[in-house]
Amino acid sequence: MADEDDQQANPTDSYDEVLDAADGYARAWLxxxxxxxxxxxxxxEEVKDRLGRTLPDPGEPATDVIARLAEEAxxxxxxxxSPRFFGWVIGGTQPVALAADWLAAAWDQNTGLRNITPGVVAAEELAGEWLVDLLGLPTGSEVGFTTGATMAQFTCMAAARDAVLARVGWDVETAGMAGGPAVRFIVGEERHGTVDLAGRYLGLGTPIAVRSDEQGRIRVDxxxxxxxxxxGPAIVLLQAGNIHSGAYDDFGAAITVAHEAGAWVHVDGAFGLWAGASPRLRHLVDGVEGADSWSTDAHKTLSVPYDCGIAIVGDGRPMHRxxxxxxxxxxATDVGADPHEKxxxxxxxxxxxxxxxxxxxLGRTGVARLVEGLADAAxxxxxxxxxxxxxxxLNDVVFTQVCLALDDDAATEALSERxxxxxxVLAMTSRWRDRSVVRFSVSNWGTDAAEVRRTVAAVERAVAAVVE
Ligand SMILES: Cc1ncc(COP(=O)(O)O)c(C=O)c1O
Structure with missing residues (x-):
């Protein structure tokens, strides 16, 4: 008979206590x-001190580790x-999304292959089809789930680079970029900085910036x-949702102009693409379906936990290449493409x-209400x-972004600090059109009318303190 110590413990036995501990801390936080x-x-540095800087030897029991992490971090x-968190563009997490995320973590499926992890690939493929439909994009578009909008842009622009170079007979996937035709990478001057980053990962260099109008929309002329x-080959980047104003490019006109010149059009809609899910706000994205690819985030407007971006291309073939x-x-699958090819x-x-x-x-109506609720709160x-x-x-408030300013920059910055x-309330400073501004980006599903009143009251207190 095997010695008791030699017997293999059932690995699942050890989960209960530590998961209960984490669950308790998570609920307390929420x-x-x-x-x-x-x-x-x-x-x-203070948190490092509290966590303990030295790697322990021997290690510690799992529940102690979780307690240390939760209490010291x-x-x-x-x-x-928080429903009064308006910094950057940060979505809160819906309860059902968190619960589903816990399951995804527990299942721990490496989601690269259709044949191997069908349970989760099925749910992702359905979600992709629903998203394309909700956002009013072409049926049959290919969808990839990335870490965020930055990588979704990268993904779509990798497809764009492949396609525009293939059109002039250059196979970038085998020949690389060196010695090939230059790709013109054209953006609006008020694009998000991660557009440049995605272009840089792809060897496209510094983009050619086209001037924008007073709300940050690319000037089509x-x-x-x-x-x-x-x-030669060109990729044009348009924007659904300017980070300061929330403004939308004129997709109908800009896409026509770009396509007439043979360019691939990508739309960065990290938060703004969601207007397409609302019958009331859909006019903001009129014509967006005519582009070749789109990127957005689920971890912003849709309120799933980090990290989840979404890359969508009308024609999946250059994406797969x-x-x-x-x-x-x-x-490998013999049906369509595997998740890792997107x-x-x-x-x-x-x-x-x-x-x-x-x-x-949420269903279709619930998503529309979520998006409209954010715009109403803004x-x-x-x-x-x-x-x-x-x-x-300072901005025309068309969607979820509000930029305010006081008379002078110093006072505006003092307001945000206050x-x-x-x-x-958290709303950070930025610079827009040569002025310091305090930016409010309404991205949390819990920001209702009561939270709006609390927010305005807090701004009123801060203004009084700054201008006194
Ligand atoms: C318009 C826009 N594009 C791209 C991004 C980058 O998104 P992510 O941080 O998810 O990579 C953001 C982030 O706020 C954004 O607002």
Missing amino acids: SGIRERPIPPRLGV EPGLIAMG ELRATLAAGE ALSMHASYLQ VPELSRRARGIPTWAVLRS RGIADGVAELPGVEV LWHEGE
Whole structure:
């Protein structure tokens, strides 16, 4: 008989206690998120001290590790899930999305191959089809789940680079970029910085920036002139949702101009593409379906946990050419493409699962209401703060972004700092059209009318303190 010590423990026996501990800490965090001060109380070095800087030897029991992590990191956490968190573009997490994410983590399916992980690939493929339909994009478009919009842009632009070079007889996947035709990479001057990053990963160099109008929309006349001034393969980047104003490019006109010049058109719609899911707001993306590819985030507007971006291409073939790898030990599908052929990486978690869960839970009308709720809250904040003495709202509030300013830059920056120190509302400073602004990006599903009132009241207190 085997000695008791030699017997293999059932690996599942050890999960219960540690998962219960994590569950308790997670619930405590979530139940406190609305009322706790938003900014972190401690910085990185202080948290390192609290966590302990030395690698322990021997190691510690799992429940102690979880307790240490939850208790010692907690003062360094920022309440990004607060309904009064308006920094950057950060979505809160819907309960069903978190629960689905936990399941995806527990299942731990390496979601590269249709034949091997059908349970999660099925849910991701359905979510992809539903998204294309909801956003009003061409049926049959190919969808990849990436870490975020940056990598979704990269994914779509890899397809774009392949396609525009193939049209002039250059196979970039075998020949590389060196010695090949130059690709003109054309953007609006107010594109998001990650567009440049995605272009840089692809060897496209610094983009050619076309001037934008006063709300940050690409000027179509200038786009036409820029395209006419050069020749050869071109990729044009348009934007659904300017980070400061929320403005949308004129897709109908810009896409026509770009296509007449033979360019591939990609639309960065990290948060703004979601207007397409609302009958009331769909006019903002009129004509967007005429582009060749689109990128967006589920971890912003759709309220799934980090990290989940979505890359969509109308014709999947250049995407597959750009991103596929084949190996005899991988059991490739003979139906369409495998998940790994739609994203940059081979191995990844089933990160589309929370997206499937939110779409299933909200349904078509629920998604429309979610998007409209964010836009309504932005309108409410803009209207409320515009009444305050000395406050000017600088942008046309068409979607979820509000930029306000006081008379001078120093006062505007002091306002944002004041909000940070009070901790009830987080809205950070930025520079837009040569002025310091405080940006509100409404991206949390919990920002209702009551939260809007609390937000305006907090801004009122901060303004009074700054201008006193
Ligand atoms: C318009 C736009 N594009 C791209 C991105 C990059 O998205 P991610 O941080 O998910 O990579 C953002 C992020 O806020 C954005 O607002």
